[in-house]
Structures are given as C-alpha cells and as structure tokens.
Amino acid sequence: MILDGKKIKEEILEKLKEKIEKEKISATLAIILASKNEASKIYIQNKRKACEKIGINFEVYTYEETVTEKNIIANINELNSDKKITGIILQSPIYPHLDFDRCASEISPHKDVDGFTKENIYNLYMNKECLMPCTVKGIIRLLEAYKIPVEGQDILIVGRGNIVGHPLSLALTNKNATVTLAHSKTKDLNEKCLKADIIISATGRSNLITEDMVKKETVVIDVGVTRENGKICGDVDYEKVKDKVRYITPNPGGVGPMTVAMIMENIIEAYERGRENG
Amino acid sequence: MILDGKKIKEEILEKLKEKIEKEKISATLAIILASKNEASKIYIQNKRKACEKIGINFEVYTYEETVTEKNIIANINELNSDKKITGIILQSPIYPHLDFDRCASEISPHKDVDGFTKENIYNLYMNKECLMPCTVKGIIRLLEAYKIPVEGQDILIVGRGNIVGHPLSLALTNKNATVTLAHSKTKDLNEKCLKADIIISATGRSNLITEDMVKKETVVIDVGVTRENGKICGDVDYEKVKDKVRYITPNPGGVGPMTVAMIMENIIEAYERGRENG
Numbered sequence: 096m097i098l099d100g101k102k103i104k105e106e107i108l109e110k111l112k113e114k115i116e117k118e119k120i121s122a123t124l125a126i127i128l129a130s131k132n133e134a135s136k137i138y139i140q141n142k143r144k145a146c147e148k149i150g151i152n153f154e155v156y157t158y159e160e161t162v163t164e165k166n167i168i169a170n171i172n173e174l175n176s177d178k179k180i181t182g183i184i185l186q187s188p189i190y191p192h193l194d195f196d197r198c199a200s201e202i203s204p205h206k207d208v209d210g211f212t213k214e215n216i217y218n219l220y221m222n223k224e225c226l227m228p229c230t231v232k233g234i235i236r237l238l239e240a241y242k243i244p245v246e247g248q249d250i251l252i253v254g255r256g257n258i259v260g261h262p263l264s265l266a267l268t269n270k271n272a273t274v275t276l277a278h279s280k281t282k283d284l285n286e287k288c289l290k291a292d293i294i295i296s297a298t299g300r301s302n303l304i305t306e307d308m309v310k311k312e313t314v315v316i317d318v319g320v321t322r323e324n325g326k327i328c329g330d331v332d333y334e335k336v337k338d339k340v341r342y343i344t345p346n347p348g349g350v351g352p353m354t355v356a357m358i359m360e361n362i363i364e365a366y367e368r369g370r371e372n373g
Numbered sequence: 374m375i376l377d378g379k380k381i382k383e384e385i386l387e388k389l390k391e392k393i394e395k396e397k398i399s400a401t402l403a404i405i406l407a408s409k410n411e412a413s414k415i416y417i418q419n420k421r422k423a424c425e426k427i428g429i430n431f432e433v434y435t436y437e438e439t440v441t442e443k444n445i446i447a448n449i450n451e452l453n454s455d456k457k458i459t460g461i462i463l464q465s466p467i468y469p470h471l472d473f474d475r476c477a478s479e480i481s482p483h484k485d486v487d488g489f490t491k492e493n494i495y496n497l498y499m500n501k502e503c504l505m506p507c508t509v510k511g512i513i514r515l516l517e518a519y520k521i522p523v524e525g526q527d528i529l530i531v532g533r534g535n536i537v538g539h540p541l542s543l544a545l546t547n548k549n550a551t552v553t554l555a556h557s558k559t560k561d562l563n564e565k566c567l568k569a570d571i572i573i574s575a576t577g578r579s580n581l582i583t584e585d586m587v588k589k590e591t592v593v594i595d596v597g598v599t600r601e602n603g604k605i606c607g608d609v610d611y612e613k614v615k616d617k618v619r620y621i622t623p624n625p626g627g628v629g630p631m632t633v634a635m636i637m638e639n640i641i642e643a644y645e646r647g648r649e650n651g
Binding site: 214216217220247249257261268277278282287 | 474491492498499524525527539542552558559561
C-alpha cells in the first residue's frame with residue numbers, strides 16, 4: 096500500500112487553512128536565500144505555494160555572493176526582534192565562504208521552524224516540547240496517518256545525517272520505538288533490513304534498498320533524494336520493492352510533501368507559543 | 374577476560390598526576406551537595422580521593438533542606454565567574470523541592486565536567502569537541518584500553534537514560550558503531566543481545582542480562598547499579614555470564630572507577646581550554 100504523502104499534506108494544509116481563517120492568525124515566514132542553488136529555488140517555491148494556499152505571509156531575502164556572515168546575522172537579528180515575523184529559515188546550502196551553522200545558530204529558537212537550533216535539538220533529545228525538524232515530524236505524522244504503530248517496533252534508520260537520520264533516531268526513541276541507526280560503516284545491512292519492522296532510508300544513495308532486503312510485513316519510508324539524468328530518485332528500488340511490502344512511500348510524493356506541511360504546522364505552533372508568551 | 378576498570382583508572386590517574394606536577398596545573402573541582410542521599414556521600418568521597426591523589430583542589434558546598442533554587446543558582450554563578458574554579462558538579466539527586474535541570478543548566482559549559490549541559494550535549498550530537506558525559510567517556514576509554522574495536526560493530530545499549538544510555542548512543546554512533554538503543558518497550562531482547570557484538574546495559578534491573586543472551590564472542594559492559602540486601606549489583610548475572618563471554622566488566626570495579634577517572638580528565642581538559650581561551 097502506498098503512503099500517500101501528497102494526499103496527507105493536502106488534508107493537513109486544509110485544516111491549517113481553516114484554523115488560520117477562523118482564529119484570524121496573522122503569521123509570516125521569512126526565508127533567507129544566500130546561494131544560486133537550483134534545488135533551493137524549487138524548495139522555496141514549494142514553501143511559498145503552501146504559505147499562499149493557507150494564508151501565511153511570505154518574505155524572501157535574496158543575497159548575492161558578495162554577502163558576508165555579518166550581513167546574514169544582522170538580517171537574522173532584525174527578523175528575530177520583528178514581532179510580525181513568526182518563522183525564519185536560512186535556506187541550506189549557503190555560499191561556501193559562509194559558515195551555515197554559525198549563521199543558523201543566530202535564529203531565535205522560538206522562530207526556528209526548521210527545528211535545527213541547539214535549543215530545539217536539545218529539547219528533542221530531552222523529550223521536551225520543541226519545534227521538531229520538519230522531515231522528522233513529517234515521517235512520524237505520515238506513519239500516524241496510516242495508523243502504523245511505532246511503539247515497541249524495530250525501526251532501522253539508514254543514514255545518520257543531521258537533517259533526518261540523527262534527529263529522527265531521537266524522536267522515534269522518544270516514541271518508544273527500538274531504533275537502530277545504520278550508516279556507511281554498518282555491516283550486514285541486508286540482514287538488518289530483513290529484521291526491521293520499519294526501514295527508513297535517508298542516504299541519497301539510489302537503489303540502496305532492494306527487494307531482497309524486505310519482507311511482506313515491512314514498512315519502507317524513502318527519504319533519499321538523488322538526481323539521475325534529470326530525474327529525481329530515492330534510496331529504494333521502488334518498482335521492485337513496492338509490490339513486496341506492506342507499506343511504502345513513493346519518492347517523490349511521499350516524505351517531501353510532508354516536510355512542507357510540517358513547516359507550515361511549525362509556523363502555526365511558533366505563532367501560538369509566541370502569543371501565549373506575549 | 375575481565376575489563377578491569379579499577380586498574381585502568383589507576384593508570385589514568387597516574388598519568389594525570391604526572392602531567393599536573395610537570396605542568397604545574399592548579400585546578401579546582403567544586404561540588405554542590407543539596408541532599409541527604411547516602412550514595413551521594415560515597416560518590417563525593419570517591420571524587421575527593423581521586424582529586425587528592427593527583428593534586429586537584431577540592432571544595433564541597435553542602436546545603437540543608439531549607440535551601441532555595443535561588444541560593445543554588447547564586448552559588449553556581451559565583452563559581453562560574455571565579456577564575457580559580459575549573460569544574461563544577463551539582464551532585465544528583467537534589468532535594469525534591471528543587472528542579473535539578475533548571476539549576477544544572479546554570480553551570481557554565483566550560484566548567485561542566487559532568488558533560489550534561491545543553492552546550493555539551495549539543496556538541497556531542499553534532500560530533501564536535503565537548504566535555505563528554507563521564508560514564509560515556511569511561512566506557513569508550515575502557516574499550517580502547519583493551520583494544521576492543523567499536524567501528525562497524527553492532528552495539529546494543531539497553532537503557533535510554535540521560536546519564537548513560539542516551540548520550541552513549543550519540544558517542545558510539547560518532548565512533549562509527551551501529552547502535553541499537555533498547556529499553557523497557559523493546560521486544561525480543563534475548564535475540565537482540567545474541568546478535569550484538571557488544572552489549573552495554575544501563576538499566577538498574579538486576580539479572581536482566583543472563584547467560585542465554587550471550588555468546589562466546591560477546592563483550593559485556595555492565596553499568597547498572599542496584600542495591601540488594603546492602604550489596605551492590607549490576608544488570609548482568611555476572612557469575613553465570615563471566616565464563617561464557619570474551620570480555621566482561623565486573624560490577625562494582627568496572628565502569629564505576631572509569632567514571633571517576635574521566636571526571637578528573639574532564640577537569641584537566643576544562644583547565645587547558647580555559648587557559649587557551651584566556
């Protein structure tokens with residue numbers, strides 16, 4: 096069965112739209128773009144569309160290559176103290192002469208709708224309330240939408256990056272899953288995949304997960320993104336795996352749309368907490 | 374074969390003592406004790422002995438039950454700005470009317486020789502330089518002392534507490550182990566133990582790890598501490614397991630001494646970084 100992230104995304108956006116209208120929420124997302132990366136433009140376009148659809152204001156600050164870290168940080172500090180700004184995203188990657196971590200760490204944790212600042216990661220680690228990294232949250236929400244349990248389940252995460260694999264291992268442990276975090280140095284990946292109830296692959300290596308690594312009860316979540324001959328493909332050999340397993344995400348159309356939906360949800364969460372705290 | 378934490382501890386202390394004498398290091402550990410807990414007294418005594426042995430100054434600030442959070446935080450702030458203080462430990466547990474996390478978070482990350490503040494945990498998560506939690510560091514150092522590799526090895530950690538299991542999963546992933554983090558909701562623990570190259574148990578449930586859960590190649594690290602009829606015992610059914618496996622820590626006498634040695638090492642690390650940064 097297909098885990099239809101596109102459909103679930105639309106349902107979530109519809110609910111957020113109703114909420115925004117009913118509660119007269121006036122939220123604004125500010126994105127800082129300091130790169131010529133083509134994929135970034137598409138990602139920003141997707142966020143813009145979602146914002147427009149549900150009624151969140153949207154601003155992009157675009158910088159040429161002459162920009163300095165000081166410029167970016169000054170912009171972030173302005174946005175931090177601007178009461179009409181709800182969420183701030185520094186679009187990754189940024190020009191190579193700039194340090195992404197140093198710049199992004201300036202974003203107020205209350206406006207960090209990407210969920211990657213120290214404060215939010217530490218709270219995730221401590222299993223406390225936080226703005227959760229959007230892809231992590233999107234995967235959990237997608238499993239919930241299809242009533243796939245995680246508590247007590249054996250979940251194999253392949254890939255330990257700081258955007259998905261690593262924070263996902265914290266979030267799923269918090270949800271009482273037994274998580275194994277695999278990576279390029281892991282031995283016997285086939286066997287580990289066959290033992291897992293849920294495989295979540297986030298490596299960017301196409302065709303890493305093949306039909307001999309799954310069984311009919313397996314749930315397969317494909318977070319990988321590789322571009323091959325102009326076509327986007329994931330980590331999973333989708334055509335051969337899809338009819339063999341219980342659930343699988345298409346890619347594109349699975350986790351990607353969920354990530355966008357969760358950015359919108361984080362913006363509304365940030366808005367509501369901001370209102371509570373004056 | 375026995376992983377003799379006591380012996381390795383003595384070797385580490387000996388080296389630190391030489392270094393302190395040779396480099397004329399003047400470091401001071403300050404411990405804040407706000408509880409009547411009997412075990413805490415023993416732990417503090419162990420730290421005092423180690424400090425005295427190698428030439429680190431030692432101060433304890435003891436509070437009666439009338440103490441407030443404000444008092445503790447004021448004490449921490451004084452110690453933070455006192456240049457002669459190198460390391461600060463808020464001995465856990467503290468009186469129940471006080472919030473441990475709130476108080477401990479006031480400790481400067483540069484003097485946080487226990488390695489539990491937000492800054493140090495975040496850096497551990499990001500695989501950056503940090504003062505590492507002492508028991509975590511002690512386990513890694515004990516494995517290193519016996520030349521037991523962790524890279525690419527399947528390590529099962531049982532227990533996801535914030536003192537050992539959880540930060541250990543970050544540290545061992547950083548060292549390229551494939552980590553599975555098991556806990557009370559984990560199914561098929563026996564089978565998972567039999568699959569693991571290294572089992573590290575930190576639950577405080579005595580006799581959780583039994584002889585049917587290990588094979589002759591297994592390395593068993595026992596971090597559990599339970600008191601039964603006045604006797605300290607670990608998570609492992611030591612008498613029956615010890616002759617069946619390749620390596621095992623006694624308990625007491627395995628990880629515990631290593632933790633004390635690593636506090637001393639963290640103090641010297643904090644001292645050296647403080648000197649570098651003026």
